[in-house]
Amino acid sequence: MQQFAIGQRWLSDTETELGLGVVIDVDERSLSILFPKSDETRVYARSNAPLSRIIFNINDEIYDQEGNLWLVESLEERFGVIRYNAIRTLDNGEQERKTLNETRIGAQIQLSKPLDRLLASQVDIKAWYDLRIEALQLQASMQTSRLRGLLGARVGLIPHQLYIAHEVGKRFAPRVLLADEVGLGKTIEAGLIIHQQLKTGRAERILILVPDSLQYQWMIEMRRRFNLNFSLFDLTRTASIKEHDPELNPFLTEQCIIASVDLMIDHEDLREQAVEAGFDLLVVDEAHHLMWSEEEGGNDRYDLVEELAEKTAGVLLLTATPEQLGVESHFARLRLLDPQRFSSLDRFLDEEEQYQHTAKIAEVLMSDEALTEQHLTALEGLLGHRIEDQPEQRYQAIHELLDRHGTGRVLFRNTREAIQGFPGRDCQPAPLVAPADWSVDGKLREQMWPEENQLDGSWMETDPRVAWLMEILRKDLKHKKVLLIARSGPVVEALESALRLHAGVRTAMFHEGMSLLERDQAAAYFAEESYGAQILLCSEIGSEGRNFQFASDLILFDLPANPDVLEQRIGRLDRIGQQNRIQIHVPYLQGTAQERMFRWYNEALNIFSNISPTAQTLQENFIVDLKECLLADLGQKFEDLLEEVNVQREALEAELQAGRDRLLEYNSCRPVIAQEIVQALEDYDDNTTLPMFVKRFMSSTNIDFDEQSNGTVIIKPTDQMQVQGLTLDEEGMTATFYRDQAQIREDAQYLTLEHPFIESMMEMINTQSFGSTNVALLKSNALKQGSVLLEVWFKVDVIAPKALNLPASLPQQLVRVLLSETGQDLSAKIDPMMLRPHLHHLDGNSCRQVVKARRDVIEARYRQALDIAKTVLPELQQQAKSNYGQQWQYEIERLSYLKQFNPSIRQDEIERLQKLQQEGLSLLDSLSISPEAIQVLVVVKP
Known part of the structure; x- marks a missing residue:
């Protein structure tokens, strides 16, 4: 019979939520226990009370009734009651010692150590124990994975994007220019880099600067593709923060911020506060708007970014036109990344001239052309040693040249020609007869888009484009998915209503007046193959940031005034992953400004058939003549303008093609490395055990998990949920474990080990006692019946900054020890x-009886297991x-x-690596072992 005394602290095995109880009365047959936390009193029979004695050990932390935290230095027993000699550190740094009777210990108790919980009869179910072990193993594998930071993104496995993300994302304080051609995914590359920097701890505070029109696109892209919640800072947001606290710097209220360049330029105080706040990484989109010259200096945008870049360790600049605005402008952007390296334009031009020679040699190396003696001599001069014309040596020589190449470490530029995989696009013009009352004079806006002035929709009665649209959807495009883009939401709503009500077409809308959820639902409806919408009608802003590669027919109901906007529209379909040639349908009214705008884009800029890298520059150069010709039919003058611009365009494109730096293009996506990353991600996708893990977790914790036939799951919290702290909305979420499905169903969240919901599960397991104890039956004839085995899992701990990623250097992060009742180490013999x-469930009451009956054995074997685990540390430390x-x-x-040959490698980058190396080696001297889970196995006959 257990020995009870007034003042002792006990925990109820069956009602642990009551907290720590104190014995207030004892007689021969019963005892009374008060539970102060819940103000409850329970009376138990002494012979079989479901109670566990709570005794804290040396170095345990305990709270007194006032909530003060103490550390146990020693303990003694007097008349059955424990007295703790404890110490605590005061706010002024001084230490206070005190003797606490166990009656003075606080009633709130959270036993976190597995052994303490087990001895207190807090035994978890076997399913929880198994989940905990699997979670620990999943986390350990993630720590050492080269895919860390790349797994959680909702992106396709596109080699050049993954290569750039891997190459740049692993750097500390990367400073690079991302300059891929339109449609190759610079935003995705930047998002992958941001995601990787955040996940690995290389960056915590990030500022993204974009034009006004792209703020929401970036915010949505970061959230939907990467599960990153960026705060959008506009004038309203910053003013609200200042109103609440005038002294507070708004840019210190959030870690990840998106702001417009114009906000900073127009408000000097916000600009100063952004600089003062300090960020780890600065991302600037549309960097070609940053203009600079040696004579005049920079424009206001350039000066803003330069000021921020001086104070920020990492900088990403995004532009699709690295050299199209002139070498000086290109140099200016590189100067922002490394002002010491790119300090002189003349020296930069000289170096570029030398690198052109290097690029020509590299182009021969990358071809099937045999190397002549002249080539070999030139290579010897570049490399410092002679090579033979053998495949392996040619391959090695290419990589040596790439490492030494001038802007190879700071500039990444992939082209469509180099990447390939684009089926192409065709223009399908639809000239229509204009109504008699159509305006052919007046303001250009009224001639091009008169429908925007008739918000009541009356324009639809006479506009021939409406009848044409209904006809083409009923006939030519009847069985195809069609994307239609128009300038404004009201036009889209009017067209959708007409198609749905009068033409019987299945429609979906997508515009800025809809909520994010409504847009997601519309996109999902459009993506459904069999019963989804035939046509998705988008406004200009509503279509930004969305890609619909599964469709190949695009209707441009109207034409935008800006060629970049037109390319963005076409880019919704003309992207990597598109399987068919894109058909671009362009209705326009003959003899009007619409026809002249169509001809300008088609005949002068050739923008419908191909991406035109010079289109924006040419339009800006000829904008005055263009406006004049659009406003009125000037006959031959317009024909001459089309011819002149077309000739200039062809000349500029030929010049760009001749100046292509194929060495730089190869460096922007080294095929072998890129394919290795793609293969690793494919292997993860094919072999991940995460779906089964999550399903079992949901089932064992009473979270609703409903699998759908379309490859998605619906996860919802319930009133009976047995865990807390998960990142799960009250409404639940629709999710998928499959990358292909996630690409199509943007309303479904993509669950990987890096998704916030899964991370919250892992964090809950790490910080709480979930599944840390278990007692199970082991059916075996090979072991002594009635004996017990003890299995203990330990984690190898090293306290260090996240950015160092020290756990990845450990040869193993978990140590498992399995001991027989007599102390025989069975760890290596029994996996x-x-x-x-052979393990089977044991009911709760039997579990508690086993623990109480074999307490001494359990404690002895645990101490032995701990000693065994500690003996592994020196070898692990040495290997790590x-x-x-x-x-x-x-x-x-x-x-x-390489710094001897390539001045773009910064000395501070090398010094940073040396400092991190020394810091990590020093911290690895402090490896320790912590218990994570403990299981008692009771041997019975099969």
Whole structure:
């Protein structure tokens, strides 16, 4: 019979939520316990009270009744009651010692150590224990994965995007210019880099600067593709913060911020506060608007970014036109990234001239052309050693040239020609007869888009484009998915209503007046193959940031005034992943400004058939003549303008083609490395155990998990949920584990190990006691019946900044010890997977009886397991330091060597690596072991 005394602290095995109880009365047959936390009193029979004695050990932390935290230094027993000699550190740094009777201990108790919970009869179900072990193993594998930071993105497995993300994202404080051609995914590349920097701890505070019109697109893209919640800072948001606290810097209220460039330029105080706030990474979209010259300096946008870039360690600049606005402008953007390296335009031009020679040699290396003696001599001069014309040596020589190439580390530029995989596009003009009352004079807006002045929809009665649209959807495009884009939401709403009500077409809308959820639902309805919408009608803003590669027919109901906007429209379909040639249907009214605008885009800029890298520049150069010709039919003058611009365009494109730097293009996507990353992600997608893990977790914790026939799942919280702290909205969420499905169903969240919901599950398991104890039956004839085995899992801990990623250098992060009742170490002989089929559930009452009956054995074997686990530490520490040191030393020596040839490698980058290497090696001296889970196995006959 257990020994009870007034003042002792006990925990109820069956009602742990009552907190820590104190014995207030004892007689021969019963005892009374007061539970102060819940103000409840329970009376138990002494012979079989479901209670566990709580005794804290040396170095345990305890709270007194006032809520003060103490550390136990020693303890003694007097008349059955424990007295704790404890110490605490006061706010002024001084230490206070005190003796606490256990009656003075606070009633709130959270037993976190597995052994304490087990001995207190807090035994979890077997399913929870198994989930905890699997979660620990999943986290350990993630720590060492080269895919860390790349897994969680809702993106296709496109080699050049993944290569750039991997190459740049792993750097500390990357400063690069992303300059891929339109449609190759610069925003995705930037998002992948941002995601990787945040997940690996290399960056925590990020500022994205974009034009006004792109703020929402970036915010949505970051949230939908990468599960990153950026705060949009506009004048209303910043004014609200200032009104609440005039002294507070608004840019210190959030970690990840999107703001418009114009906001900073127009409000000097906000600009100063953004600079003062300090960020780890600055991202600037549309960087070709940053203008600079040696004579005049920079424009206001350039000066703003320059000021921020000086104070920010990492900088990403995004532009699709790196050199189209002139070499000086290109140099100016590189100057923002590294003002010391790019300090002189003349020196830069000289270096570029030398690198052109290098690029020509590299082009021969990358071709099937045999190397002549002249080539070999030139290579010897560049590399410092002679090579043979053998495949391996040619391959190695290419990579040596790439490492030494001038802007190879700071500039990434992929072209459609180099990447390929684009089926092409065709223009399908639809000239229509204009109504007699159509305006052919007046303002250009009224001639081009008169429907926008008739918000009541009356324009539809006479506009021939409406009848044409109904006809083409009924006949030529009847069985196809069609995307229609118009300038404004009201036009889209009017067209949708007519098509749905009068033409019987299945429609979906997508415009800025809809909520994010409504847009997601519309996109999902459009994506449905069999019963989804035939046509999705989008406004200009509503279509931004969305890609619909599964459709190949685009209707441009009207034409925008800006060629970049037109290219953005076409880019919704003309992207990597498109399987068919895109058909661009363009209705226009003959003899009007609409026809002249169509001819300008088609005949002068050739923008419907191909991406035109010079279109925006040419239109800006000829804008005065163009407006004059659009406003009125000037006959031959317009014909001459079309011819002149077409000739200039062809000349400029030929010049760009001749100046293509194929060495730079190859460096922007090294095929072998890129394919390795793609293969690794494909292997993860094919072999991940996450779906089964999540399904079992949901089932065992009473979270609603409903699998759908279309490959998605609906996850909802319930009133009976047994866990807290998960990132799960009250309304639940629709999700998928499959990348292909996530690409199509943007309303479904893509669940990976890096999704916030899964991360919250892992965090809950890490910080709470979920599944840390279990007692199970082991059916076996090979072991003594009635004996017990003890399985303990330990984690190898190293306290260090997240950015160092020290766990990745550990040869193993988990240590498992399995001991027989007599102390025989069975860890190596009996694998966990061998045990699993023979383990069976044991009811709660029997579990508690086993723990109480075999308490001494359990404690003795646990101490032995701990000693065994600690003996592993020295070897793990030695291997970890060797791995970590070699990893950094290789990169330090590589960059130090290359710096002799490539001045774009910064000395501060090398010094940073050296500092991180020393810091990590020092911290690895402090490896420790912490218990994570403990399981008692009771041997019975099969």
